[in-house]
Amino acid sequence: MGNKSKHKGKYNTGSGRAPHGFKHAKSLGQNFLNDQSVIDDIVEGSEIDEQTLVVEIGPGEGALTSELIDDAGYVIAIELDDRLIPILRTKFALHDNFEVIHEDILKVDIKSIVDESMRAHGLTKTRIVGNLPYYITTPIITKLIESKARFESLTVMMQKEVGDRIAAEPGTKLAGAITYAVHYRCTVDKVCDVSRESFYPVPKVDSVVLRLNMRDKLAVQVNDENNFFRCIKAGFSMRRKTLLNSLQALDDVNKDVIKHALESANIDPSRRAETLTMEEFAELSNSIWKE
Numbered sequence: 406m407g408n409k410s411k412h413k414g415k416y417n418t419g420s421g422r423a424p425h426g427f428k429h430a431k432s433l434g435q436n437f438l439n440d441q442s443v444i445d446d447i448v449e450g451s452e453i454d455e456q457t458l459v460v461e462i463g464p465g466e467g468a469l470t471s472e473l474i475d476d477a478g479y480v481i482a483i484e485l486d487d488r489l490i491p492i493l494r495t496k497f498a499l500h501d502n503f504e505v506i507h508e509d510i511l512k513v514d515i516k517s518i519v520d521e522s523m524r525a526h527g528l529t530k531t532r533i534v535g536n537l538p539y540y541i542t543t544p545i546i547t548k549l550i551e552s553k554a555r556f557e558s559l560t561v562m563m564q565k566e567v568g569d570r571i572a573a574e575p576g577t578k579l580a581g582a583i584t585y586a587v588h589y590r591c592t593v594d595k596v597c598d599v600s601r602e603s604f605y606p607v608p609k610v611d612s613v614v615l616r617l618n619m620r621d622k623l624a625v626q627v628n629d630e631n632n633f634f635r636c637i638k639a640g641f642s643m644r645r646k647t648l649l650n651s652l653q654a655l656d657d658v659n660k661d662v663i664k665h666a667l668e669s670a671n672i673d674p675s676r677r678a679e680t681l682t683m684e685e686f687a688e689l690s691n692s693i694w695k696e
Contacts, residue, residue, distance in 0.1 A: 437465040438536055438562070440603035443614070448472045450596035450616055451532050451560040458528045460519065462510050462535030462545065462561070465489065467496050473534065474500050479526045481518060485509050502526075510545055516554040523555070531556035539564045539610070543583050546571070550590045550617065559617040560596060568595075568613035576682040582641040585683060586634060589624050591617040625687040629694055636690040640678030648681075649674035658693055666692035 438444065447469060453459060453476045464470045464482040466489065473480045474497060482493060482505040490507050497503045506513065519531050533556050537545050542563045549559055563571075572593050573579035587593065596614035601607050627633040639654040652663045667674045670688040672681070681689070 436536075436604040436606060436608045438468055438599075438603060439605050440599070443597065443599050443603050444469050444472055446597040447534065447560060447562070447614055448476060450594075450614065451534050451558065453477045453532055456529045458519065458522050458526065458531045460515070460531065460533045460556070462533065462537060464493060464505070465536070467493050469534070469536070470497065470503070474503050477532075478502060478528045479522060480504075481506060481522060483508055483510050483513060511541065511548060515549060515552045519554045519556060533559045534561070536562040539567070539608075542567050546583070546617070547586060550587065550619070557619060559591075559619075560614065561617070562599060562612050562614050565598070565611045565613045568615050571617075572613075572615060576680060576685075578679060580679045582634075582637050585637045585686060587617060588683060589633075591619055593617055625683050627687045628691045632694045633687060633690040636693060637678070637686055640681070640686070644678065646677070647675045648672065648678060651678060655693070662693060 451459075453473065455476075455478045457477045459473050459477040459480045461470055461473060461480060461482045464484055467482075470480065470482055470493070479502045482503070484490060484493065484505055484507060487507060490505055493505045506518070522528070523531060531554070533549060542561075546559070546561070549556075567583075570579055570581045571583055571587050572595060573581075573584050575585050575588055594616045596616050599612040599614060601609070601611050603612075635655065636652070639652050640648060641651070642654040643651040648667065649660075649663060652658070653660060655663070664674065666689055669692040670685065672685055672689060
């Protein structure tokens with residue numbers, strides 16, 4: 406790890422203005438982190454060393470990138486805004502362990518990027534790090550954890566409300582469909598809370614940094630992953646309804662099959678989706694779609 410105190414306050418100008426006179430694009434959900442203490446927490450929480458390939462999502466003007474470059478073997482930043490590409494390339498021109506890819510994270514082949522970079526630079530592990538655009542947090546996380554790319558963890562900033570739902574235990578009141586999708590493949594650790602004042606422009610919500618650790622073994626065994634997640638999505642499609650009613654969103658499954666599956670899985674049909682454990686959803690989906 407690098408010395409956390411050596412750059413203290415380096416990027417927190419306190420002026421409420423972005424460097425370079427950069428005009429932030431609301432359409433891209435741009436809120437740039439400028440709080441060094443949070444940057445330090447993210448780097449430390451990511452557990453990066455010289456054998457690590459880091460893929461950074463949404464580097465902005467490079468405040469976090471600078472620290473990642475200091476500690477990692479190689480850093481690949483993926484940035485959508487074409488105005489930021491020359492800023493990043495100029496800022497880190499003297500670093501031979503950095504490159505920036507001008508692309509949409511939702512469109513890139515993350516598996517190929519990771520495989521090729523690990524091989525090219527002789528690295529042994531990969532960490533994904535980023536400050537996610539809040540309006541597409543769930544699609545980004547879902548894409549990454551389902552990508553089959555070889556990475557050990559995903560340390561990401563997100564809106565606190567979304568983070569609380571992701572970090573919730575399956576079967577609790579805060580749980581949603583994304584809770585089960587994440588916990589099926591990952592364990593979840595909270596790195597830190599982040600005040601809205603840590604960004605420029607200042608957003609309307611507070612944030613949280615979570616670390617999603619990829620499991621060596623999936624949380625439960627299911628007959629068909631696609632049907633498992635269809636079952637969960639249907640269960641939460643009408644959150645206030647009972648399972649018997651909400652599962653009718655499965656338009657290719659009739660009500661009698663749903664009733665029988667609930668009975669077979671020993672699940673009261675009057676329960677709601679958020680009360681089910683991961684194991685109960687697995688048993689339910691296996692009962693609906695028998696091998």
